[in-house]
Amino acid sequence: MEKIKRREFLNNICPNVALALLGVSLLEACSKEDDPIDQVDGENGYTVNGNSIEIDLSHPFFNILNTQGWMNFTAQKTLLLKIGSTYSAYSNLCPHQGTRDAWSYNSSENIFVCGRHNNSYPTDCISEGTNGGPLQCFNVNKTGNILTVIKS
């Protein structure tokens, strides 16, 4: 009977089996950070599935929508706006030069203002801002306490 040398054996077996022999689980061995799997972040009140974000509006993280009426949901690069019981969502990419983190909302004029260069953008998804095109709108759907934002 022919003896198989250790190095030859390791070169010929599946890498996952080799990792399993070393104590690394197959699931760990098969997953990569870049895998296009769903991102689940239910602890923060939302889950992401592809281009869809499901937001649990009853989660404390989103309470600011009830008090302030809007929020820059930076983790998902999305501006959320609540007027009465109606929700809207927009890309937080400023149409001027792409700043994402300098937003405020002017409720009397119903415009978002980017503080980077103080340009303003209507929320109607059509009208151009004072410098650059309109804010990019996302579709939203609300069922109970779940707000689904579909990024396009």
Ligand code: FES
């Ligand atoms: S980047 Fe927003 S106003 Fe210039």
